[in-house]
Amino acid sequence: MECFEVNILGCGSALPTTRHLATSQVVNLRDKLYMIDCGEATQVQMRRMRIKFSRLNHIFISHMHGDHCFGLPGLISTLGMLGRNGELVIHGPKETETYLRPILNTFCRELPYPIRFNHIAPDQHELIWEDRSVSVYSIPLKHRLPTSGFLFAEKAKEAHIIKEMTDFYQIPVRLLPSIKRGEDYITPEGERIPNGRLTRPASTPKKYAYCSDTAYYEKIIPIIEGVDLLYHEATFASEDAARAKETFHSTARQAAEIARKANVKRLVIGHYSARYEELHTLKKEADEIFPGTILADEGMTLTV
Amino acid sequence: MECFEVNILGCGSALPTTRHLATSQVVNLRDKLYMIDCGEATQVQMRRMRIKFSRLNHIFISHMHGDHCFGLPGLISTLGMLGRNGELVIHGPKETETYLRPILNTFCRELPYPIRFNHIAPDQHELIWEDRSVSVYSIPLKHRLPTSGFLFAEKAKEAHIIKEMTDFYQIPVRLLPSIKRGEDYITPEGERIPNGRLTRPASTPKKYAYCSDTAYYEKIIPIIEGVDLLYHEATFASEDAARAKETFHSTARQAAEIARKANVKRLVIGHYSARYEELHTLKKEADEIFPGTILADEGMTLTV
Numbered sequence: 001m002e003c004f005e006v007n008i009l010g011c012g013s014a015l016p017t018t019r020h021l022a023t024s025q026v027v028n029l030r031d032k033l034y035m036i037d038c039g040e041a042t043q044v045q046m047r048r049m050r051i052k053f054s055r056l057n058h059i060f061i062s063h064m065h066g067d068h069c070f071g072l073p074g075l076i077s078t079l080g081m082l083g084r085n086g087e088l089v090i091h092g093p094k095e096t097e098t099y100l101r102p103i104l105n106t107f108c109r110e111l112p113y114p115i116r117f118n119h120i121a122p123d124q125h126e127l128i129w130e131d132r133s134v135s136v137y138s139i140p141l142k143h144r145l146p147t148s149g150f151l152f153a154e155k156a157k158e159a160h161i162i163k164e165m166t167d168f169y170q171i172p173v174r175l176l177p178s179i180k181r182g183e184d185y186i187t188p189e190g191e192r193i194p195n196g197r198l199t200r201p202a203s204t205p206k207k208y209a210y211c212s213d214t215a216y217y218e219k220i221i222p223i224i225e226g227v228d229l230l231y232h233e234a235t236f237a238s239e240d241a242a243r244a245k246e247t248f249h250s251t252a253r254q255a256a257e258i259a260r261k262a263n264v265k266r267l268v269i270g271h272y273s274a275r276y277e278e279l280h281t282l283k284k285e286a287d288e289i290f291p292g293t294i295l296a297d298e299g300m301t302l303t304v
Numbered sequence: 305m306e307c308f309e310v311n312i313l314g315c316g317s318a319l320p321t322t323r324h325l326a327t328s329q330v331v332n333l334r335d336k337l338y339m340i341d342c343g344e345a346t347q348v349q350m351r352r353m354r355i356k357f358s359r360l361n362h363i364f365i366s367h368m369h370g371d372h373c374f375g376l377p378g379l380i381s382t383l384g385m386l387g388r389n390g391e392l393v394i395h396g397p398k399e400t401e402t403y404l405r406p407i408l409n410t411f412c413r414e415l416p417y418p419i420r421f422n423h424i425a426p427d428q429h430e431l432i433w434e435d436r437s438v439s440v441y442s443i444p445l446k447h448r449l450p451t452s453g454f455l456f457a458e459k460a461k462e463a464h465i466i467k468e469m470t471d472f473y474q475i476p477v478r479l480l481p482s483i484k485r486g487e488d489y490i491t492p493e494g495e496r497i498p499n500g501r502l503t504r505p506a507s508t509p510k511k512y513a514y515c516s517d518t519a520y521y522e523k524i525i526p527i528i529e530g531v532d533l534l535y536h537e538a539t540f541a542s543e544d545a546a547r548a549k550e551t552f553h554s555t556a557r558q559a560a561e562i563a564r565k566a567n568v569k570r571l572v573i574g575h576y577s578a579r580y581e582e583l584h585t586l587k588k589e590a591d592e593i594f595p596g597t598i599l600a601d602e603g604m605t606l607t608v
Contacts, residue, residue: 044344073374078318095410107368266495
């Protein structure tokens with residue numbers, strides 16, 4: 001699978017409504033799942049959206065507010081009941097472990113799989129996870145308590161072999177991996193066949209940035225510069241800008257401003273305050289600065 | 305309001321499915337709300353069912369399994385954000401407080417209302433709460449860890465004054481409360497008017513019993529004898545009776561057996577295992593022993 005997509009499980013703010021749930025997303029990169037935040041009812045949303053529990057190995061927690069992590073105990077228990085045995089890695093501020101340890105000791109004493117905590121420093125922009133498919137970096141945000149966004153940078157994929165050409169030159173199968181990685185082919189006669197004649201380049205690796213919760217914060221711009229998709233919180237409309245400032249949240253206009261200044265390709269906003277019955281105002285405000293802004297919604301899947 | 309009803313917020317067992325959520329119920333007695341258990345997503349269900357957060361003052365926790373209490377941190381936070389200032393009482397095994405205290409200290413440091421824990425002894429049948437409307441008793445159950453059911457016994461209501469009669473005898477208003485409580489009236493001439501001529505009796509007080517989670521356990525029968533409505537767990541069908549025994553749960557047949565032996569008026573079953581796609585078998589099994597058994601479902605409201 002070559003897919004790189006973001007599933008929106010919940011995009012409301014702290015007060016759940018009949019319209020929106022607490023924050024959670026699942027990034028699907030080549031069929032490996034990476035969860036970002038895990039508000040209450042996340043596991044219920046996974047069921048509804050038919051997201052495979054067994055493919056989830058990493059959970060990234062942005063900060064220690066309940067609407068971003070109260071779904072963890074239930075999800076962790078469920079993974080155990082489903083017979084998981086592979087390690088689950090939880091990346092987050094060290095308080096994530098402080099919060100979960102006593103709960104695990106009380107409710108999950110017989111968990112059939114190990115949990116590893118990867119403590120991240122929310123005030124640092126650094127590589128926090130890397131595997132064959134992706135590099136994940138922290139993005140220091142500006143909120144009421146230490147908070148980190150996450151940058152998912154897909155790794156370069158191998159080039160595609162042009163079978164007609166490798167057949168034509170009778171290239172031995174054992175050499176194909178090196179051809180995929182970009183090497184030229186030297187024929188038995190010593191002729192050099194440039195790699196460009198043997199392969200089609202893979203698609204350019206994509207980037208997804210998740211920034212929630214945060215006040216308007218220009219320091220993130222160099223980190224998220226040019227990403228293919230940016231999720232930026234937009235808790236408030238501009239008429240509530242004072243409230244946004246007070247609570248270290250952003251308005252839809254500020255989210256769009258960040259997106260525009262960072263030259264991102266697409267912007268999706270979320271983390272809506274419960275006060276807005278409908279979201280036309282947020283959409284209109286953002287569109288004025290970043291046309292085509294997407295309103296996140298529960299159940300939505302975005303291709304990066 | 306004279307109502308006494310039970311709202312089913314969730315009636316699944318530990319694994320949530322697309323069909324059922326973790327356990328929670330809200331008893332509405334004369335417009336005061338008493339929650340029983342609080343699985344994950346309970347607050348979301350309250351929103352959906354338009355149950356008023358402000359009328360909830362008591363939460364009863366049956367036992368320390370996650371599917372009965374993982375919704376507490378989110379609900380407690382939400383009550384704070386909604387500006388609650390009245391006391392919330394949480395009745396449950398003492399481990400309920402051990403579980404919640406560190407979470408409250410981390411996530412709810414500025415909660416605008418007090419929480420009081422009423423530690424109950426799950427192995428005792430005793431009065432655990434009493435107010436003008438109701439007496440609530442614990443019901444010792446038989447589960448893998450200390451577990452208590454709850455008996456809600458409505459208090460006797462005052463008789464209804466027959467206005468034509470109190471007008472006829474020109475009974476002073478200050479005496480009406482004593483008439484409502486059942487006293488006779490002595491006229492200025494010394495004639496005794498029997499209370500039965502002045503009032504119509506109030507309806508008989510009702511009883512609701514909640515028994516989940518539990519193995520088949522005949523010791524509860526004298527406690528729940530004759531209740532108007534019994535909720536009894538029925539996690540399994542009889543074909544999975546071995547699994548029921550092993551996990552200290554009941555089959556639908558066993559739930560019906562208890563209901564029949566206790567001469568309850570109506571039976572509602574729930575806490576269904578995720579393994580059952582549909583519930584015809586459970587219903588059929590229970591009906592054979594207790595005809596008219598009700599299958600609990602999310603969003604259902606039952607009048608006691």
